[in-house]
Amino acid sequence: MKKNWWKIIAVVFVLYTIIAGFIFRVPAQPILHESIRNLYFHVPMWFSMMTILFVSVFHSIKYLSNSTIESDIAASQAAHTGMLVGALGLITGSIWARYTWGAWWVADTKLNGAAITMLIYMAYFVLRGSLDEDQKRARISAVYNIFAYVMLVVFLMILPRMNDSLHPGNGGNPGFNKYDLDSNMRMVFYPAVIGWILLVVWIFTLRVRLEKVKRKILFND
Numbered sequence: 381m382k383k384n385w386w387k388i389i390a391v392v393f394v395l396y397t398i399i400a401g402f403i404f405r406v407p408a409q410p411i412l413h414e415s416i417r418n419l420y421f422h423v424p425m426w427f428s429m430m431t432i433l434f435v436s437v438f439h440s441i442k443y444l445s446n447s448t449i450e451s452d453i454a455a456s457q458a459a460h461t462g463m464l465v466g467a468l469g470l471i472t473g474s475i476w477a478r479y480t481w482g483a484w485w486v487a488d489t490k491l492n493g494a495a496i497t498m499l500i501y502m503a504y505f506v507l508r509g510s511l512d513e514d515q516k517r518a519r520i521s522a523v524y525n526i527f528a529y530v531m532l533v534v535f536l537m538i539l540p541r542m543n544d545s546l547h548p549g550n551g552g553n554p555g556f557n558k559y560d561l562d563s564n565m566r567m568v569f570y571p572a573v574i575g576w577i578l579l580v581v582w583i584f585t586l587r588v589r590l591e592k593v594k595r596k597i598l599f600n601d
Contacts, residue, residue, distance in 0.1 A: 386578055393575025397421075400568045415479045420568050422472040424576035425465050430532070432580050433462040433501075437529040440522035452518035453595075455525060456508060457587040463501055465580050470494060493535030500528045 401420040436458035443451035473491070474484045485491065504524055511517035 387582055390575055390578035390582055393571045394579055397424075397568060397572040397575055401572070404568055405564050415476055416565075418472055418476045419565065420572045422469060422476055423569075424572045425469040425472060426536075427573050428576045428580040429462050429466040429469055430536070431577050432458050432465065432584055433529055433532060435581075435584065436462060437525055440525040443518055443522045447515070447519075449514070449518070449595075452514075452522070453591050454588055455522060457591055458584050459501060459504060459525065461580055461584040461587060463498065463505075464583070465576075466494075466498055466501075470498065490536065490540040493539055497528075497532045497535050500531050504528055 397420050401417050406416050436455050439451045439455035439458060442448075443455060473494070477486060477491070478484050504521065507524055508517055508521050511520060
């Protein structure tokens with residue numbers, strides 16, 4: 381139980397987010413209206429993606445320094461997990477765009493940057509699948525993973541702040557924190573961020589364990 385306390389927090393916070401996210405009062409804002417509730421899901425999912433992809437690049441850097449298979453497994457499985465939650469982020473963002481901007485996809489710097497980032501990481505998996513020798517695959521993938529994370533930072537955090545963007549807090553637009561995120565929303569939003577990040581980390585640890593079991597079975601065979 382002592383080792384699993386963070387998993388309990390993850391489950392409690394995510395369940396709390398789902399329930400409170402649809403029940404608690406939200407500020408009546410023009411254009412956003414009730415769609416502002418998506419803040420509890422879309423934004424924490426992107427935070428989770430960036431967190432777990434940072435874990436991935438950390439283990440890639442670690443592999444380049446120690447060349448252990450455990451680091452390669454952790455890097456690849458963190459990237460897999462990041463793409464899972466990234467896809468959910470794109471889906472929730474597209475739904476939000478439909479009800480606030482009138483289209484499932486618009487010519488927005490951050491939206492396009494997110495799509496490009498996903499394609500860059502998809503190329504990471506294609507690269508891994510095209511190399512047969514373990515050490516060669518791990519080393520080349522680690523180098524590419526560092527490049528991919530740098531591009532993620534550029535496309536999602538730097539360019540949207542330098543160009544026009546419909547996203548709050550980008551392109552000169554005020555962020556949610558300034559006008560919309562009242563005390564009631566903070567009671568849900570902050571636990572949502574913590575809960576989703578912990579849940580994604582949990583998924584990552586399960587993927588790592590599963591990959592190690594697969595490798596052990598193949599090795600024994």
